[in-house]
Amino acid sequence: MANDKKFVKAITSREEDFAQWYTDVVREAELCDYSSVKGCLNYLPNGYAIWENIRADLDKRFKETGVENVYLPMLIPENLLQKEADHVEGFAPEVAWVTHGGMERLQERFCIRPTSETLFCELWSRTVQSYRDLPKVWNQWNSVLRWEKTTRPFLRSREFLWQEGHTIHATYEEAEERTLLMWRVYRDFISESLAIPYVAGRKTESEKFAGAQDTYTVEALMHDGKALQSATSHFFGKAFPDAFDIKYLDKDNELKSVYETSWGLSTRIIGAIIMVHGDDSGLVLPPRIAPKQVRVIPVAQHKEGVLEKAEELLAAVQAAGIRADIDDSEKSPGWKFSEQEMLGIPARIEIGPKDIEKKQVVVVRRDTREKIVFSMEEVAEKLGDLLETIQKDMYDRAKAFLDSHIDEAVTMDEMKEKFKENRGFIKAMWCGDEKCEDEIKTETGGAGSRCLIEDEDAISDTCIYCGKKAKYKVFWGKSY
């Protein structure tokens, strides 16, 4: 049964006010709403179903690389959070503290996990003893809490859903390989399943995860020209696990350190799906993760045989393995079309008395609005291919947008000018000094380093800001 809303409200256009457009889409598509807990979201059925599909797809990819799922507590004792200096410095200012259990004041405070490296390390410090116990390649799907001051649906909220993978390995090389493997899994998932193209690379020192040695990121470009960090994979080396005293007895009978990684993707990615693919009629969901891929909409359904035929069609489409529903509510076809478009359902099938007479149906693509006439007999069979075509076309359009929003700059004037136009990513050289990184961000009105570019030729020999010798080529961009 289709959603039984009474009407679809108009939403702000993207060009007029992108931020308002985003808020409107989230509200009108009923993806989530703010709860009575400031900064925390209620994930409603339409929004949560997208997350369920993301989860199922990504979890399968994880397991194919040997990942095992676990679940660790939501509470972290204060002394445990403090074991690694950079980590506690990064997270302590933004955690929520539990001080009372039942009627009693606790002797030691617990924080609600902002991330779980410390709990995984504590567990492994007790249970890993021999080389036979390695590697551990674990993941959990859970929620974490960070006491943010400003919040926006999916993009930044106090509690959010994510997965956090944590692994330890006997060697540096194996851990590094796992870091890069999971970075690859994210890139494949984001491009293949979400139809979102990206730039990707290593983060600078100031942008990496608190306590990590290296952070690898996947950065997508939203329609307003801002970047969104979509997934990260962190290499910790041995400093972090050493702080927790995780040691193993190797084959040669020596006690050795382990090497750690962690990697995560959160419900922020739903924000990326909205802002990469959405349009002025609402959401546009990639077929592979759309909760419903096709909606059957009867036209003049009061006429004899229409509803019956529409139900028949629905059954045939579902039997072909397509996630489909029907809107047989009392609303006008126009309302129904608007709702299907607002929800981003990738295609609709319109079926009325004339279609039945001609033994055909009209299929309308959500992404292009193109109308395609199929014979009644072949439609169920051909929809699968059409959905794959939509998926591919959505990626190609987003890729063309990304490519046309990557540019380069040699001088600060040039760079500032380009960021005035919301140019997306600008490539420019950098000396590696954090001061220059900060100044570039300030002078461009917020364009920070998104990631390092390791495999291309230099644009110039000198840092775009200070003129000293350049060490890195960097993607700069404003971001969510």
Added chain:
Amino acid sequence: MANDKKFVKAITSREEDFAQWYTDVVREAELCDYSSVKGCLNYLPNGYAIWENIRADLDKRFKETGVENVYLPMLIPENLLQKEADHVEGFAPEVAWVTHGGMERLQERFCIRPTSETLFCELWSRTVQSYRDLPKVWNQWNSVLRWEKTTRPFLRSREFLWQEGHTIHATYEEAEERTLLMWRVYRDFISESLAIPYVAGRKTESEKFAGAQDTYTVEALMHDGKALQSATSHFFGKAFPDAFDIKYLDKDNELKSVYETSWGLSTRIIGAIIMVHGDDSGLVLPPRIAPKQVRVIPVAQHKEGVLEKAEELLAAVQAAGIRADIDDSEKSPGWKFSEQEMLGIPARIEIGPKDIEKKQVVVVRRDTREKIVFSMEEVAEKLGDLLETIQKDMYDRAKAFLDSHIDEAVTMDEMKEKFKENRGFIKAMWCGDEKCEDEIKTETGGAGSRCLIEDEDAISDTCIYCGKKAKYKVFWGKSY
């Protein structure tokens, strides 16, 4: 790849010390362990994988009845928890309180959800306006926290995983129907997928959920004769949603109350699986929810061709849709058998040089230890049926055990005598007075009312305790 443990420790026998046997199995099968957070568990891969399969199976059953999944915050503002008197009285003494966010003391405390009725009602009070917005049939898979004093793996811990379904309806009848429907879904799931038989019925006033009008329970019987409450479905009537001022405008233009239900099943059920099916060699998992259903164990694997043939067999078994792995570690076959038995993998395939010569394999059932010889060609094809047979036999054995542990009593002496022997469930008549219920529990050393029996003839006319007129027939039992 199989688990690479070095050896399997002996576990206590069930007859010797059932509680210790349980703890030993949980530890040796590596299902979970205690974390550094007192009373909270780390769910390890072997334990969490069971929960993942339970979740997938039950979630499918939910969705077939029209349930939609959502996710609401883990924090509840103190004023919200206090809106319904019985509910706050039931839960306030056992919640954890968040008093600080980041560096600041909060103006209002939040508790970590012990259950989420209040949050669902708050959301609906803002969003439900018309009869068109009803029903809401929602569920979430999450964790909740109750500040328990004593804890045992899976059976009672401060944080535990569960699903909590919450629904509201326009009429009393529809809500009552949903309560009973979900109770039926649980009973089907528990008997069909977990091979666990049960008794089921309505709870007494003193045993029902805090704030509910009626609670329906599913009670399983553990091997030590104690009951375990395995799932509950609650009917709230309109008092609870009225406390949150959820009203809708009906077709007749009148403002009306809604009727509410909630229903849940938690990781406690893993404790039931262990204690119903396990034996002195460890876990025995029902094939339908076993993470691995079959393990291939090569014998004399150093001999030419054995490993190769074993791998071939594994591929064939997996291709037949069976969840299978191989233990090709350097351990002796005896160790490997013990480990497979400890983990409760429903069947193993032994394959050695002689088997290869004879073009056959030996399949050993975990539940009965029966050995069955299959020809190499037919084994993959026939395993599916064998697993279904194991599933059925496990249910039948547990059902025979349950049936032989249900008895009845007319006098307190008779009842007390029978509970001395750990008799399971005793049926007896009761007047309906809570004082008698309490006294029966005290005098029998802990046998409380498990549920009412509504559809059978009376055993006698009088309450087994006070001798006054009997109103109810009750299943009494000691419980976890």
